Amino acid sequence: MTRQSIIPPSGGSYNVQNDLVNSHSFNWKEIKKNFSWHNTGKVNMAYECVDRHVEDGFGEKIAIHYIAGNSEATLTYRKLKDATDRWAAVLKKHGVKKGDFLFVFLPKHPECHIAILAAIKLGAVVGPLFEAFMEEAIRDRIADCEGKYLITNEEYLQRVPLNDLPSLGTIFLTDEQIKTNHAISIPKALAQTEVEENVIEWVDLEDGLNIHYTSGSTGKPKGIIHAHRAMIQQYITGRWVLDLKENDIYWCTAHPGWVTGCVYGVFAPLLNRATIVLHGGRFNADSWYETIEKAGVTVWYSAPTAFRMLMAEGVDTLNRYDTSSLRHILSVGEPLNPEVIYWSIEHLQLRIHDTWWMTETGAQLIVNLPTEPIKPGSMGKPLPTIETAILDDDGNKLPVGEVGHLAIKGPWPSIMKEVWRNEEKYRSYFPFGPNWYLSGDLALKDEDGYIFFQGRSDDMINSSGERIGPFEVESKLIEHPAVAEAGVIGKPDFIRGEIVKAYIVLKKGYTSSPELLADIRLFVRNRLAAHSAPREIEVIEELPKTKISGKILRRELKAREIEKLYPVEV
Ligand code: PRX
Numbered sequence: 001m002t003r004q005s006i007i008p009p010s011g012g013s014y015n016v017q018n019d020l021v022n023s024h025s026f027n028w029k030e031i032k033k034n035f036s037w038h039n040t041g042k043v044n045m046a047y048e049c050v051d052r053h054v055e056d057g058f059g060e061k062i063a064i065h066y067i068a069g070n071s072e073a074t075l076t077y078r079k080l081k082d083a084t085d086r087w088a089a090v091l092k093k094h095g096v097k098k099g100d101f102l103f104v105f106l107p108k109h110p111e112c113h114i115a116i117l118a119a120i121k122l123g124a125v126v127g128p129l130f131e132a133f134m135e136e137a138i139r140d141r142i143a144d145c146e147g148k149y150l151i152t153n154e155e156y157l158q159r160v161p162l163n164d165l166p167s168l169g170t171i172f173l174t175d176e177q178i179k180t181n182h183a184i185s186i187p188k189a190l191a192q193t194e195v196e197e198n199v200i201e202w203v204d205l206e207d208g209l210n211i212h213y214t215s216g217s218t219g220k221p222k223g224i225i226h227a228h229r230a231m232i233q234q235y236i237t238g239r240w241v242l243d244l245k246e247n248d249i250y251w252c253t254a255h256p257g258w259v260t261g262c263v264y265g266v267f268a269p270l271l272n273r274a275t276i277v278l279h280g281g282r283f284n285a286d287s288w289y290e291t292i293e294k295a296g297v298t299v300w301y302s303a304p305t306a307f308r309m310l311m312a313e314g315v316d317t318l319n320r321y322d323t324s325s326l327r328h329i330l331s332v333g334e335p336l337n338p339e340v341i342y343w344s345i346e347h348l349q350l351r352i353h354d355t356w357w358m359t360e361t362g363a364q365l366i367v368n369l370p371t372e373p374i375k376p377g378s379m380g381k382p383l384p385t386i387e388t389a390i391l392d393d394d395g396n397k398l399p400v401g402e403v404g405h406l407a408i409k410g411p412w413p414s415i416m417k418e419v420w421r422n423e424e425k426y427r428s429y430f431p432f433g434p435n436w437y438l439s440g441d442l443a444l445k446d447e448d449g450y451i452f453f454q455g456r457s458d459d460m461i462n463s464s465g466e467r468i469g470p471f472e473v474e475s476k477l478i479e480h481p482a483v484a485e486a487g488v489i490g491k492p493d494f495i496r497g498e499i500v501k502a503y504i505v506l507k508k509g510y511t512s513s514p515e516l517l518a519d520i521r522l523f524v525r526n527r528l529a530a531h532s533a534p535r536e537i538e539v540i541e542e543l544p545k546t547k548i549s550g551k552i553l554r555r556e557l558k559a560r561e562i563e564k565l566y567p568v569e570v
C-alpha cells in the first residue's frame with residue numbers, strides 16, 4: 001500500500017532525536033535513570049510528578065494554569081506540593097492508607113488534580129470518575145472494587161447512590177459549607193490538620209496506582225488497575241511523543257476520569273515538569289481557541305471528534321484567535337481521518353500526530369513521532385522497543401497489507417497490573433500465550449511498518465473517542481417499562497466517529513411515539529451518562545438472533561446501518 005506521507009518540518013529539534021541519535025542500545029534500564037528512585041530506591045508517582053521538581057529548584061514554575069470563562073488561576077509546583085501534602089495529611093487523618101481504593105468525582109479543576117495526587121502520595125489506588133457519570137455508572141465502579149473513600153463536592157454527591165455503596169467509609173467534600181451528615185469538608189479539615197513532614201508513603205513499583213473502568217462488548221465495565229511502574233513509559237512518551245520541553249505550555253483536553261485525562265492530563269506532563277493547562281467547562285469552539293490564545297498553548301493533545309467539531313465551526317471562528325503559539329498537535333482515541341490532518345496543515349500550519357493506546361496498555365504504544373513522516377489514515381508506528389504484529393485467528397503473523405488482530409508483544413512498563421478480581425478477563429487478552437497481548441482492534445501494517453486501524457473485532461462502540469459497551473446500554477434499556485428487548489450498535493457518524501444507536505422491541509401494549517423514545521433515551525442518560533444514551537432509537541418487530549443460543553446479532557444490525565449509508569446496487 002502506498003500513501004503519500006507528510007514529512008516532518010525540517011530543522012526541528014526534538015527530544016526523541018536528541019535522545020536516540022547516539023544511542024543504538026535503547027533499553028528501559030536507561031530510561032529508569034531519569035527517576036529519583038533509581039538512586040534512592042524510594043518510589044511514589046506523586047513524588048516524581050511534583051515534589052522532586054521542587055527539590056530540584058523548580059518550585060516557582062507554573063504547574064497548572066486553570067482557565068474557566070473569565071476566571072483564571074495558576075498553581076506553581078511549590079503550591080501544588082504544599083496542597084497535595086496538606087490534602088494527603090487530611091486524608092491520612094481520616095484513615096486513608098496504602099492500597100485503599102479512593103474515588104475522585106470532581107469537575108475539571110485543579111482540585112481534581114490535587115485530590116488524585118494527594119491520594120497517590122498515601123499509596124491509595126485512585127479511581128478518577130468522569131464528571132458526567134450518573135448514578136448507575138458510579139455505583140458499578142465503586143461497588144465493584146468496594147471503594148472505601150470518595151472525594152467529591154456537594155453538587156456531584158447528589159449523583160452518588162450512597163445507600164447502595166456500603167463499602168464507602170468517609171466522604172470528603174471540597175465545599176467549605178456542607179450539609180451532608182458525617183462528610184468531611186476538606187477546606188475546614190485543612191485548617192485543623194497539621195502538615196506532616198514526610199507524608200509520602202513509599203511504595204513498590206508493582207503496587208497499585210490507579211483504577212479505570214473500561215467497557216468491552218459484554219458485561220459490566222471492568223476495573224483495570226495500573227502500577228507505579230507505569231510512570232517509566234508515561235514519562236518517556238511525554239518526552240518523545242508529546243515532545244515536552246522546559247518552556248512548553250501543554251493542554252490535554254480530556255477529563256482525568258478518562259484514561260487519557262489521567263495519564264496524559266496529569267502524570268506524563270507533570271513527570272516532564274511541563275505547565276499544564278486546564279480548561280474548565282464543556283466543549284465550545286470559541287472558548288477552546290481562546291484558551292490556546294490566553295495560555296499560549298504550545299503542545300495540544302485532543303481527539304478526532306473535537307477536531308471535527310472545530311472544523312465544522314468554520315475557519316472564521318478560528319481566525320478570530322491567535323493560535324500561533326501552537327507547535328505540536330496530537331490526537332488519540334478514535335480513527336483520525338486524513339481530512340482532519342489536511343485541515344490542520346492548511347489552517348494551523350501543523351501536522352496532527354495520531355497516537356494509539358488503550359486503558360489496558362497504560363501509555364501510548366503506536367505513535368507518530370515528531371521526527372517521522374506521517375501517513376494520513378495511519379495511527380503511526382510502534383514506539384521504539386515495542387514490537388507489534390498483525391495476527392490471524394490462530395495467532396499466526398499475517399503478511400504486509402492483510403487485516404488481522406492487532407497484537408503487542410509484552411510486557412512493556414505500563415501494561416496493566418490486573419483486572420480487578422477477574423483473572424479470566426485478564427487472561428483473555430493473551431489467547432495465544434503470554435507473549436502477545438491482543439488489543440481487540442483489527443488493523444493492517446504496510447511495507448514501512450505503519451499501522452492502519454480497521455475496526456474492532458468485537459462489538460465495542462467508540463463514540464467521540466469514548467469506549468461504550470453495548471451490553472451496558474442494552475441492560476439499561478430493558479429496565480425501561482416499555483422495552484422488551486434491545487440491541488445496541490455504533491452507527492457511523494461524520495463528527496463523532498460513531499453514535500450509539502439502539503434497536504428496540506416494545507412490550508405489548510406500547511406504541512412508538514417521539515415522546516416515548518425521548519423518555520427511553522432520557523432513562524438511559526439519567527442513569528449511565530450522556531455519552532452512553534442512544535442518540536437514535538429505532539423500534540422494530542423482532543431482533544436478529546443466533547439460531548442456537550438466541551444471542552442478539554449486533555453485527556447484522558450494524559450491517560443494516562452500513563447498507564443504509566452505502567447501498568449496494570444490484
Ligand atoms: O479501538 C481503539 C480505540 O480506542 C480503544 C481504546 O479505548 P480506551 O481504552 O477508552 O482508550 C482510549 C484512549 C487511550 C482502542 O482499542 N483507539 C484508541 N486510539 C485510537 C483508536 N482507534 C483508532 N485510532 C487511534 N489512534
